[in-house]
Amino acid sequence: MKNLSSLKSVISFILITTMSILLASCSSSHDDDNSPSAGNTFNQADFNLTVTSTKFVADWLEINYSVKNTSKISYSKYDQGNFTVKFTARTTDGEIFQRTTYVEYVEAGVTYTDDVHLNYTAGKTLDLSTLTAVIVTD
Structure with missing residues (x-):
């Protein structure tokens, strides 16, 4: 009976040690998404996104924006x-509308400009103060 008790203790110790090692070595693939990258990898922090202007046209919002590659290497999806620029806005009655577009290619240190049309339901009023623009990883 004594051998069985010590065997249980040893197995428990081994199990706890193994679980601790496995837990400590786990990491998320998104741990460093907001830190500038090193080498040939990219994170969101390697881009600087700026909405330069907006204009209401019928039932859509024209959004002009720029994306700058702040890293030392050229980016190609x-x-x-893949990195996506995601634009989101809400109407005054609370409905959310979204538009996304890919970041295709940007050389190191270069800024490119583009525009997108954020469509929303005709007759609704888009609340421009709710407009957000972020770069996300696909």
Whole structure:
């Protein structure tokens, strides 16, 4: 009986030690998304997104924006993964509308400009103060 008790203690110790090691070595693939990258990888922090102007046209909002590659290497979605610019706004009655577009290619230190049309339901009023623009990883 004494051997069984000590065997249980040893197994418990091994199990706890193994679980601790496994838990400590786990990490998320998104741990460093907001830190500038090193090497040939990219994170959101490697881009600077600015909404430069907005204009209401019928039942859509024209959004002009710029994206600057702040890293020292050129970015291509085919080499470093997909990043999407996501625009979101809410109407005065609370309905949310969204538009996304890919960041295709930006050389190191270069800024590119583009525009998107954020469509919303005709007859609704878009609340421009709720407009957000973020770069996300796909």
